[in-house]
Amino acid sequence: MHLLALPKSQRPREKLLNLGPETLSDAELLAIFLRTGIAGMNAVELAEMLLRKTESLHNLFNATLPEFAAIKGMGEAKYVQLQAVLELCKRYLKEPCLRTTLFDSPDAVRNYLTMKLRGLGHEVFVVLYLDNQNRLIKDEVLFQGTINAASVYPREVVKAALKINAASLILAHNHPSGVAEPSQADKLITKKLQHALGLIDVQVLDHLIVAGPDCLSFAERGLI
Template sequence: MRSVEEAPLLGLDGARPFSAPKPHWQGHRERLRTKLVERGAGALEDYELLETLLFAFIPRRDVKPISKALITRFGSLSGVLAARPADLTKVAGVGETVAAYLKATSEIGARASRETLQARTVISSWSALQTYVKQEMQHEGREQFRVLFLDRKNQLIADEVMGHGTVDHAPVYPREIARRALELQASSLILVHNHPSGDPTPSRADIDMTREIIDALDALDISVHDHLIAARSGVLSFRSQGLI
C-alpha cells in the first residue's frame, strides 16, 4: 500500500486535477534552442543570442525583456559584454551572479581571439587583428594605450597596456616602449589605443605621438607596422590612411 506522500493529489471532487499549463517562456526557450541548433547561431538576432546565455543563468523566468533591456542600455551585444558588473546590475533582473557570468563569457571570447591572433602572422591577419582590438578596447570608458610586440615572423609575443588615462588622453612614453621592446626582443610592433568618444579619427596629438615613437625605435632597428585606433564605430588604421 502506498504512503500518503506517494499517493497522487486529487481535486475536491476526488478527480485527478488538470496539470498547470507551462509558462509561455518555456515554449519560447525550446523554440529558440531548436533554432540555434538547426540553423546555427548566425540565424539569431543579437538579443536572441543573449537570451540563450541568460537561459542558463536565469532558469525560471522570461529573459527576453532582460536581454532587450541590456542591449538598449549598453547599445549593442558587444557593449553588454564589455560593461562593468556594477553597471550590469543596474538593469532589472540582473544580479551579481548573472553579471559575473556575462563577464566570464566576455573573457572567454577575448582569450579565444587572442589565441587565434597568436597562432597567425599578425600583419597578414587583418580581420583577426581587427576583431581582437575591437573586442578588447572599443567599449573602454577611458583612453588606454597598448602595444602589440611582434617577433621576426610578425607573430605576437605580447600585448601590453603601456598607458591609462582619462576619457580623452592616455600618457605615453616612447622610451618606455623602446625599453620594453628590447626586453622582449621584439622586431616590430603595432600601436593600439581607443577613443571613448566613439570617433576613431586621429587627433594632431595622436599623429605627433606616433611619429615620436617611430623616431625612438628607428635607432634600435625596430619598426612600427601600424597604429590602430579603436572606437565604437570601428577601427582606424594609420597605415591605410597614409599616416605612417
C-alpha cells in the same frame, strides 16, 4: 508565456540547433545565456527587457556590477558569467594573432583590438610586440588616461621592446569619443615612437585607432 509553451521551432535552443546561431535575434541568443526567466517573464522576455534597459549589447557587456545588478533579475552570478563570456571572446579573437604572421591576417589584428578596446570609457595605449616573422609575442597596455605627447613615454616603449626582444611593433589606442580620425597628438606620438624605436632597429609597422566598431590604420592612410 513559458518557453516550453512555445512551438519547438520558436524556442531559442532548438532554433539554434536546427537553423544555426546566426538566425537568432540578440534577445534569443541572450536568453540561451540567461537560461531561465523571472516571475512574469520567460528567458526571451527577460533578455528583451535587458536590452531595452541597457539600449544595446555593447552597453550590456560593458555595464559595471552595480549597474548590472540594479536591473531586475540580475545579480553578481550573472554578471560574472557575462564577463567570462566577454573574456573568452577576446581570447578567441587573440588566438589567430598568436599563430599567424600578422600582416598576412590584418583582419585578425583589427578584430582582436576592436574587441579589446571598443568598450572602454577611458583611453589606453596598447603595444603589440612582434618577432622577426611578425608573429605576436605579447600585447600590453602601457599607458592609460588621455593619450597625448606628454603621457606616452618613448623610453618606456623602448625599454619594453628591448626586454621582450621584439623585432617590430604595432601601436594601438582607443578614442572613447567614437571618432576614429587621428589627432595631431596621435600623429606626433607616432613619429616620436618611430624615431626612438628606429635607434634600436625596431620598426613600427602600424598604429591603429579603435573608436566603437571602427578601426583606423595609419599604414593604410600612408601616415607610417
